[in-house]
C-alpha cells in the first residue's frame with residue numbers, strides 16, 4: 001500500500017456533517033480523506049433544508065407583507081410567482097452542481113475521493129468508483145461514518161409500485177402538480193404541504209396521528225388550522241391502506257374508514273432510515289452493529305465497542321437535523337484530534353469533546369405557516385421524565401412588539417420549567433415570523449440560567465422578545 005492510501009482519518013459521506021468533521025480533523029493537523037458517492041454537500045444542500053426553505057420563503061415574505069396595513073395595499077398579485085419561486089429554489093440548490101462545495105473542500109485542505117465507500121475490517125475502507133475500479137485506503141487513527149439517511153417507505157400495499165415522490169422529488173420538482181397527497185404528519189409533510197398549497201397546488205395531508213405529534217399539541221393544531229384556511233385538506237388519525245397509480249398516471253389512495261382520494265402525485269414523508277445498510281459494518285465482527293440500523297455512539301460520537309470508528313449526523317439518528325449533526329461533527333473531529341495527539345479528552349457533560357446538547361437542548365424550526373420553533377422538552381415529555389414541572393403560556397398577539405410588527409398577530413409561547421432546579425427545560429413558540437426567538441431559549445436551557453437571573457435579561461421594547469418578560473411574569477418572580 002502506497003503512502004497515498006494511508007490517511008490519519010477517513011470520513012465516509014460528504015454531507016454537511018462529513019464536511020464539518022473532516023474540516024475539524026484537518027484543523028487538528030490530521031491528513032483526512034473525505035469520500036462521497038453522489039454530490040458533495042449531501043441531502044441538506046440539494047434535496048432537504050435549502051431547497052425546501054427556498055420553496056417556502058417567498059410565500060412567507062408575501063404573507064408578512066399582507067399582514068401590515070399600508071404594505072398590504074401595495075401588493076398587486078394574489079399569490080407568489082411560481083416560476084420565479086422554482087428558479088430561486090434552483091439557485092439555492094446550486095442547480096444540483098457541487099463544484100462550489102468541492103472548491104471549499106479543497107481550500108479546507110481535505111482530500112476528496114469520489115465513489116462508494118465500504119468498511120472492510122478495522123480501519124480499512126474500499127472505495128468503488130463509477131467505473132467499478134476499487135481503491136483500498138487505511139486510517140491510522142479513525143474512520144467516521146457520516147452517510148446520512150434516506151426516506152423511509154412504509155409497507156403500504158401498492159405504494160412502491162405507485163412510484164411515490166419522496167423528500168427528494170418534492171423539494172426538486174420542476175413543475176407544480178395540480179394535486180398532491182402527502183402521507184405523514186411530521187415536519188417534511190407539514191412544510192411541503194405549506195409550500196405547495198402556496199404554489200397553487202391542491203394538497204391533502206394524510207396523517208395517522210396528529211400533525212407535528214412530537215411537539216406541543218397547540219403547534220400541530222395551529223398549523224392544521226392554517227393549512228385548512230389556505231385550502232389544504234388535513235386528514236388526521238387516518239391510515240392509508242392501499243395506493244395505486246392508474247393508466248392515466250393519477251394516484252388513487254384507499255384510506256382506513258373506506259374513503260378514497262385521488263391526486264396527481266403522492267408524497268411519502270414518514271421519517272428517515274439511516275444509510276448504513278451498505279457501509280460494511282458487517283465486516284467488523286461486532287454483533288451489536290446491524291447493517292441498516294442507526295449506529296450506536298457515545299457522546300464523543302465513538303461507535304460503541306470500538307476505539308477507532310466514529311459516526312455523526314443522520315447515520316446515528318440521535319437528532320436528525322443539520323445543525324445538530326454539525327455540532328456532533330465538531331465534537332467528534334476534536335475528540336479524534338485530541339486522542340490522536342495523546343491529549344486528554346474532556347467528556348464530562350458539556351465538555352469540549354461531547355455532544356451533550358443532543359439530550360437536553362435540540363432546537364428546531366418547522367418553517368410552516370405559522371412557524372413552530374421549539375427546543376428542549378415538551379410539557380408531556382418533561383412530566384414523563386419525572387421532572388416536577390411548571391408550565392406557563394402566553395398569547396403572542398398580546399405582546400406589543402408582535403402586534404406592531406403584524407396586524408392581527410396570533411400565536412402562543414410556552415415555557416416548561418423544572419420547578420425543583422428553577423431552570424427552563426423546554427420552550428415552544430408558534431406564530432408568524434417567530435423563528436429568531438428560538439436561540440434565546442436555547443442559550444437559556446444550555447446555560448441553565450436560573451429563573452431569578454432571567455428577570456435581569458431585559459428584552460428591548462417593542463420587540464417580539466418581550467414575550468420572555470410576559471412568560472416570566474406568568475411564572476411569578478422567585479422571592
Ligand SMILES: Cc1cc2nc3c(=O)[nH]c(=O)nc-3n(C[C@H](O)[C@H](O)[C@H](O)COP(=O)(O)OP(=O)(O)OC[C@H]3O[C@@H](n4cnc5c(N)ncnc54)[C@H](O)[C@@H]3O)c2cc1C
Pocket residue numbers: 012013014015016017018035036037038039040041042043044047048049050052053115116117118146147148149167171188275278279312313314315319320321322323324325
Ligand atoms: C425535506 C427535508 C428538509 C429538511 N430541512 C431541514 C432544516 O430545515 N433544518 C435542519 O436542520 N435539518 C433539515 N433536514 C434534515 C437534514 O437534511 C439532515 O439532518 C442532514 O442532511 C443530515 O446530514 P448528514 O451529513 O448526516 O447526511 P446527508 O446530508 O444525507 O449526507 C450524507 C452523504 O453521504 C453520502 N454517502 C452515503 N453513503 C455513502 C457511501 N457508502 N460512500 C460514499 N458516500 C456515501 C451521501 O451521498 C451523502 O452525500 C431536512 C430533511 C429533509 C428530508
Ligand SMILES: NC(=O)c1ccc[n+]([C@@H]2O[C@H](COP(=O)([O-])OP(=O)(O)OC[C@H]3O[C@@H](n4cnc5c(N)ncnc54)[C@H](O)[C@@H]3O)[C@@H](O)[C@H]2O)c1
Pocket residue numbers: 154155183184185186187188189191207208209212213240269270271272319320321364365366367
Ligand atoms: N425544518 C426542519 O428542521 C426540518 C424539516 C424537514 C425535516 N427535518 C428533519 O427530517 C426528519 C424527517 O422528517 P419527516 O417529516 O419525514 O419525519 P418525522 O419523524 O418528523 O415525521 C414522520 C411522520 O410520518 C408518520 N409515519 C411514520 N410511519 C408511518 C406509516 N407507516 N404510515 C403512515 N404514517 C407514518 C409519523 O406518524 C409522522 O407523522 C425530521 O425528523 C427532522 O429531523 C427537519
